[in-house]
Amino acid sequence: MVEVGLCMIQGARHAHIRALDNAAKHLNSPLVIHELRTREDVVKTPCDAYVLPGGESTVMRLTGGAEDKGGSGLLPALFEQLRHTGAAVLGTCAGAILLCDPQDGGEPLIPARIGRNAYGRQVDSFQSLIESPLLSRSFPGVFIRAPRFESISTGVEVAASNGGEPVGVISGRRLALTFHPELTEDFGFHAWLLSIAMDSPPGPSPVKSEA
Numbered sequence: 528m529v530e531v532g533l534c535m536i537q538g539a540r541h542a543h544i545r546a547l548d549n550a551a552k553h554l555n556s557p558l559v560i561h562e563l564r565t566r567e568d569v570v571k572t573p574c575d576a577y578v579l580p581g582g583e584s585t586v587m588r589l590t591g592g593a594e595d596k597g598g599s600g601l602l603p604a605l606f607e608q609l610r611h612t613g614a615a616v617l618g619t620c621a622g623a624i625l626l627c628d629p630q631d632g633g634e635p636l637i638p639a640r641i642g643r644n645a646y647g648r649q650v651d652s653f654q655s656l657i658e659s660p661l662l663s664r665s666f667p668g669v670f671i672r673a674p675r676f677e678s679i680s681t682g683v684e685v686a687a688s689n690g691g692e693p694v695g696v697i698s699g700r701r702l703a704l705t706f707h708p709e710l711t712e713d714f715g716f717h718a719w720l721l722s723i724a725m726d727s728p729p730g731p732s733p734v735k736s737e738a
């Protein structure tokens with residue numbers, strides 16, 4: 528069984544649930560999805576893998592940020608969980624921004640520089656058939672006010688590219704995509720997440736509650 532924590536801050540959360548369900552059926556693997564809303568949810572429910580959907584990263588940082596700044600504490604707890612356990616994670620669009628630039632005082636979850644809204648405004652959102660070395664095939668890319676990778680550190684690999692430009696990067700068990708796989712019928716990246724989570728379980732040291 529795979530347990531996936533889904534961050535319920537913003538974005539197409541129910542589309543991610545559908546994609547995860549489809550991927551689990553395809554892999555013939557029982558799946559439990561935990562909806563995470565607060566720091567406590569993260570601490571109480573260590574998962575094999577996490578999904579950080581898109582949205583507006585500025586808003587997500589405020590509502591999901593540190594509790595002493597009025598946030599739910601979800602994001603800092605998630606980042607610590609990822610650093611301590613090595614659990615797998617998929618971040619899409621704003622989720623990718625947060626993984627590359629967590630702004631919680633700790634190391635980036637994926638060492639790559641990423642620029643917000645780098646293609647322009649909402650009207651400049653687009654779709655493109657992209658190439659994925661990770662899936663070894665093409666993939667329908669849906670880009671909505673998408674960010675762009677500005678540079679990628681050594682050890683980070685390209686998981687998807689659009690016309691030769693990286694639009695998805697992978698660092699170990701962490702995957703950041705600047706597009707929205709959950710808004711397509713193709714659940715390949717969600718299946719990747721579940722299979723990598725099943726491959727080797729995360730380490731034994733979940734973040735402790737500070738209660």
Ligand code: GLN
Nearest residue numbers: 581582583584620621672
């Ligand atoms: N423009 C958003 C941001 O900068 C990302 C958009 C998205 O997640 N679709 O956070």
